[in-house]
Amino acid sequence: MVYLGIMKQIDLTKIEGKILEYIKEHILITGIPPTLREIQKKFSYKAIGTVQDHIASLIRKGAVLREKGKARSIQPAETVTSHKRIKRIPILGQIAAGFPVLSEENIMGYVPMFSEGAYGKEIFALIVKGTSMVEAGIFDGDTAIIEKGPIAENGDIVAVSINDEVTLKEFKKDPTGAVNLIPRNSDMLPMVYSKNQNVDMKIIGKMVGLYRKYR
Amino acid sequence: MVYLGIMKQIDLTKIEGKILEYIKEHILITGIPPTLREIQKKFSYKAIGTVQDHIASLIRKGAVLREKGKARSIQPAETVTSHKRIKRIPILGQIAAGFPVLSEENIMGYVPMFSEGAYGKEIFALIVKGTSMVEAGIFDGDTAIIEKGPIAENGDIVAVSINDEVTLKEFKKDPTGAVNLIPRNSDMLPMVYSKNQNVDMKIIGKMVGLYRKYR
DNA sequence: AAATATACCATAATTATGTATGGTGTGCAA
């Protein structure tokens, strides 16, 4: 049988589970963990000692971690150990639409993404326009997440700017050193740029993620 | 010309920029924002007033937000949720792989997503296995985000369980009332379920998002 | 019947953190 009701962690009591949920929710919504008194208020406890007890128990059971004496240091164990944080990736424009300026002033929105160790790398997102990559499962309206940088390997999907137009293509360097930019659509032809050709072609970055929304 | 240097908040001074970087780094590593005194220590300031000044300036310039009186409430403006809340969607298993039990114990990870008003709806994610939806741009290894619920409209992509196997298909009800589950792969045949057929078929939910990671 | 876990209350002390006020010096533009 298929169970889909989200099950509680086995070894926590009902109340401990609820407190853990609240801690997660608080971090999600406010960005910072709650204090003991905030938890106390949420559950209408008259004494703070009650919360102290529950937190102590959650720590004993390994469900949360805390640094002694530090304000707002209560955190769910999973989210701390995995070191995963959510980052908002700015959507800077539309790709393959001849967007001339991509800058902070043109931010159209944000995509949430885990920032896994990639701290410092510049990541942004672009809305895909057109059908040049349909056979790679990249559709019109999808959001492409791009890691900025001029380096690409064969097979990477890259965002390239050619004569002030930005497009998404598969990157391939052939034995002669020429760069092939391949659309993943049988109706379209690859573009080839040999080394000493005088075109303003530049790799903006490579695609590291895709996000699509239905309805 | 195409400018892609994600422009720094133009109006920050060098020191303010460094402090903002430290705040981000601290959040990334410890999970919580730093206190004024932690910033003071990091930059070896002899007076806390110095930090107060810089933070006040960062707030004035809109680079960080802070709640008055709250400990550790300094946060980079971009990562703070003003109206859109980021939710972590649990990945409960793999779809089209005959996964028998989907429960909290089987969580494989999380996908971050904006929960736009849909707070309270049960949303989860499944890793796509197989090629039955390639022509809809859903590939093997992609993460499908599913909103739980038994209702679907024609054209929706749904997660259905049939005899304890969960698969992803396009939903279509034909004039006779029979349910068509259509794989988006020309090599595969649609499944048709007429009203009074004795099969354990159940719609688990409909697909609301897709997430793909490259490399 | 005694020990243990759960779930709460009350109060005081301590330390962590934020707030307020008033300074110094330097460089740059009006």
Added chain:
DNA sequence: TTGCACACCATACATAATTATGGTATATTT
């Protein structure tokens, strides 16, 4: 040369938050 932005210092105080200690009551296990 006056004013203003910038970068810093010193100190006192207020309040936010954690820590400590010692209770009550109930149900469950040994």
